[in-house]
Amino acid sequence: MGKPILEIKDLHVAFKTYAGEVQAVRGVDLQLEKGETLAIVGESGSGKSVTAQSVMRLIPSPPGKIKKGEILFEGKDLIQISDKEMFRIRGSEIGMIFQDPMTSLNPTMTVGKQIMEGLMWHQKLSKDEAYQRAVEMLRLVGIPTPEKRVNQFPHQFSGGMRQRGMIAIALACNPKILIADEPTTALDVTIQAQILELMKELQVKTETAIILITHDLGVVAETAHRVAVMYGGKVVETGKVEDIFYRSRHPYTWGLLGSMPRLDIKREDDLSPIPGSPPDLFDPPKGCPFADRCPYAMHICHDEMPKVTEVTSGTHQVACWLEDSQAPSIESRGAKVNIVSQ
């Protein structure tokens, strides 16, 4: 493992609302290696999108505010640099695609122009050069007859094609990092598979590192190299995709895996949803955010945030009191862990 291309350290983000301050992200640490795909998984409200938007400094402000932390990209702290420097990095060094391709493209501008814009701004290409590049990009993302499509408006594209267009916009300037915020959630299942396939293909071609935000573990299994599981504004477990799927250590990850539909489990122990609802981030718990829903919760879980334990040095980490040497083993309490046994 080399030096990470992006490193998030102790990130805190809060949103002001009339009812108080929502602590959306509460101390997130993440690393992204060159050319890898890191999936950030969690349910809605876990802080995964906010983390991603913080990297781009696209948190709507007000009400949002980055309270604390560092986001190091090639040694520069993206939180500290000037707006001007950030404008240079956005789009050219780090690209982003969003969840809903139906609303993420400007309806009054041709798709081609929307691709050309970034090129002309960052790389100072002439109009003709940018146009040629836009056609190339559309061809690269697999849009048929790109010469014709480049002059069309978003409403003339189907949902899947719009997302391809979004990817073309995001990758136009050859960014080193691509942040994909739920890129397939709004799409049909068959289109989802195509878009994921495309992203994998393009990653091999362009060596772009990808941060993939999703709540869909199926998507993770298909595309990611590493996974970070977020809950209640914190990262509870990170590891290689095999670590998370086969050797996960956090009860929330087990819960996530248990609530995923699968073909290979017996009917009677079908889906097991996680009971309860996520913590109220207006007034976040001082202990582990999952303690209230955790079947293995201990007194200490409610009172103190667990430290990060290295399960496999450098790759697999988990924040859970069960890792503590004083904690009883789960098996001794007769817990059902068959959901993680393969």
Place this chain on the structure above:
Amino acid sequence: MTMPAERFESAPKRQAAMEVLRRPSVTYWQDVWRRLRKNHLAIIGLIGVALLIIMAIIGPYLQDYSYYEQNLGTGKNLSPSGEHLFGTDDLGRDVFVRVWYGARISLVVGFAAALMDLLIGVLWGGIAGYKGGRIDEVMMRIVDVLWGLPYLLIVILILVVMDDPGLLPILIALSITGWLNMARLVRGQILQLKEQEFVMAAQTLGASTKRLMLKHLIPNVMGPIIVMITFTVPTAIFAEAFLSFLGLGIQAPFASWGTMINDSLIVILMDDWWRLFFPAFFLSMTLLVFNFLGDGLRDALDPKMRK
């Protein structure tokens, strides 16, 4: 690092505490009122409208003159004083009494227009939206065609033909044309609501048309209807003043703000500023307070703002 062993004992889930809602629940109308109350301009509007209504009722009795009583001798063009709070006009009539008499006319016109909006507009739009299909098509075509015609022009045409200036012809002319906006709004809202699950659910459960209308559709379009009405009132008040100004509306000796402004246009050449100022000021203030109230209600009722 070791910790007391009991801290690692299994702890009961705190599920029960979590299911309790942390913020008190409020009904829609309580929520609307809470937001309206916080809006200073809306409250100014509300107080202004209330004051206007009170003054329109009691204003003409506060001074011992009538709106038509002339004093052609010494009482002409008197500036405001204790005797005549707003002065007198070129025929010696008391401007204070005439202004509040004008307020009555404006308010009658405004509220009559609002009533027509409710009676014709809501019914027309409601039927078109609820019935749908052919009936909707025909009803809305009629609205579309009338919509293409300039409102004040039609009103003028009707007034010219009636050839009998006064309050009633104005009310009739305004009623014939004023409900189009409302019909369009209500139809759109009903169409949208009809598609929503809770209405379908009620239908599936066998709710009667009457129940569907009264319990599900009308309460849900109430908000937009109220907002529309608060804007109908100033529009009608403006229209009456405009027509009276043109000489098509209320005629002397009756006092309408529009007539009074028209009568006193000449004073810009003289120093009798009060004759123009008071009717102009109260007309503008009336439109202003209704607009404040309407804006406030719209913001308070807009579900998009609800967080």
Place this chain on the structure above:
Amino acid sequence: MLRFIGRRVVLMLLSLWVIATLTFVLMKCIPGDPFTSEKKYPPQTIANLKAEYGLDKSIPEQYVTYITNLAKFDLGFSINNTSRTVNEMLSDSFPVSAELGAYSVLLALCAGVLMGITAALWQNRLPDYVMMILAVIGISVPSFVLAPFLQKYFGLEWKILPLAGWGDPPQIILPAAALALGQVALIARLMRSSMLDVVTQDYIRTARAKGLPPWRVISRHTLRNAIIPVVTIMGPAIAAVLTGSFVIEKIFSIPGMGKYFVESITNRDYPVIMGTTIFYASFLIMMNLLVDLTYGWIDPRIKVGGREGR
């Protein structure tokens, strides 16, 4: 797009027909006929006059003649001033009103859009409050209330601008301002809310994610989309300026259509009233069509219909 235009044209012709029929019916509702109200003519003269103007024929025949004449843009004659046709009066006064109206609409559009943008960019800060208070006042003060005060201060007290009249360029300023004020306010409010709405759209986030600086996001993405609703109210805005011109032309003694229209109302010169009404209505309906076409041109979702991608 063709379908869109076609639909609009059909609707427009329908509206025109409705207003023509309406004026005809209303004209027939007026008690008596144009010649009974005026001086006492001998019965033979009246009969001759009626024959000359086709008033002796049956109502349906008159209706056909009337519609045919309208189709030939013949609006009839004035009773009070028999030497002039309505067409002649309109051709004299329309350019005057059109000039005044065009300046007012232009002023309303420019000032309104600028004010709306300013308010939106400084949302909930001082410029926003100032703009929106000005706008609410603008909506609440009728032009015929504002106009005399403008005359008094700018014309009489400070003597900056001419009091009234027509022909000199400075004479257009006060009436145009009085006419535009209400529309400035409406457009400013609409532009503001439209901008605030567009700013929260996903495609603006996409534009920002491209690394475009704020001014470029605003000029290339926000404005174009925010101005679409403003275009849609230009029809009503033009109509309001037009009806406003009745009183403004009267107050400022401008020899435009509005002034003649008001005079014809006072004199009960029915053919002129009817003719002018039809002219106004056709003009507005035409303007609405123009606005719709502009709308289609600005919003490509209408211009290039259909989804080929599916």
